[in-house]
Amino acid sequence: MRVIRLFAAATLGLLGSVAMAADADKAIRDALQSIQPDMPIEAISESPMPGVYQVQIKGGRQLYASADGQFVIQGYMFQFKDGQAINLTDEAQSRAVAQTIAAVPTSEMVVFAPKNPKAHITVFTDTDCVYCQKLHSEVPELNRLGVEVRYMAFPRQGLASHGGTTLTSVWCAKDQQAAMNKAKTRQEVPAATCDSPVAKQYELGQMIGVQGTPAIVLADGQIIPGYQPAPQLAELALQAK
Numbered sequence: 001m002r003v004i005r006l007f008a009a010a011t012l013g014l015l016g017s018v019a020m021a022a023d024a025d026k027a028i029r030d031a032l033q034s035i036q037p038d039m040p041i042e043a044i045s046e047s048p049m050p051g052v053y054q055v056q057i058k059g060g061r062q063l064y065a066s067a068d069g070q071f072v073i074q075g076y077m078f079q080f081k082d083g084q085a086i087n088l089t090d091e092a093q094s095r096a097v098a099q100t101i102a103a104v105p106t107s108e109m110v111v112f113a114p115k116n117p118k119a120h121i122t123v124f125t126d127t128d129c130v131y132c133q134k135l136h137s138e139v140p141e142l143n144r145l146g147v148e149v150r151y152m153a154f155p156r157q158g159l160a161s162h163g164g165t166t167l168t169s170v171w172c173a174k175d176q177q178a179a180m181n182k183a184k185t186r187q188e189v190p191a192a193t194c195d196s197p198v199a200k201q202y203e204l205g206q207m208i209g210v211q212g213t214p215a216i217v218l219a220d221g222q223i224i225p226g227y228q229p230a231p232q233l234a235e236l237a238l239q240a241k
Helices: 002-037 088-104 128-137 139-146 162-172 176-184 198-208 231-241
Strands: 041-047 053-055 063-065 078-081 084-087 110-112 117-124 147-153 215-218 221-227
Touching: 002 041, 002 053, 053 088, 063 078, 078 128, 084 088, 088 198, 088 215, 110 139, 117 128, 117 231, 128 139, 128 176, 139 147, 139 231, 147 162, 147 198, 147 231, 162 176, 162 198, 215 231, 221 231
Parallel strands: 117 147
Antiparallel strands: 041 053, 053 063, 078 084, 110 147, 117 215, 215 221
16 A cells, blocks of 8 residues: 555656646746747756756757746856766757757768778868868878768858859769869869759758858767868867767
8 A cells, every 4th residue: 555655656746747847848938939939949858957957959059947937048057077077068069969960961961981981070161261172182181091071061151152152063063072172172163053952051050050161060069160180180080980
């Protein structure tokens, strides 16, 4: 009899927790969407800090809120464990970015792959960007070190810019790799149009927080802003695989 009472009490407690979580989800959504109706909220869950909820925005960015939605925090949450500070926000954002990038088929990217890749990087690129051109000159070395390079389009000056139209021509070329090589050595690529993913990739880059090029995304979702020499970049890629 006592076991039944204990089970009933546990069940009621669980139901109460579920109801509280549901109430918090609604309160937080209502509060955030009253400020920005189109806010792309993907998930709301309890954070590791008691009484604080974690709000995941589409693309990986994180917010924190009180259960009643009256208080919202934008910033980093750290957990101090075994004498070290762990950035929980960075970890959560990287996981979300990795999932977002993994959902994009490689058939929609321009890929330079070695025979037996050991790791990969995804690079948001602009053909008119000097440091993108420098990074591209080191793609053979990255391939030699076992790193597959997957390009996604990010025309910094917009879709109608020279970079935007060149990226479209690269993606619509019969030989995308040859067109990319030509564009990255400052040669004009023959104009071409098609139903390309350039606009979609540009929007995705903005969504995950890309602000400049090259923006290098490791397999674990960590974003490296700017050029990195091939040896250092390969080491980071192999660590993140």
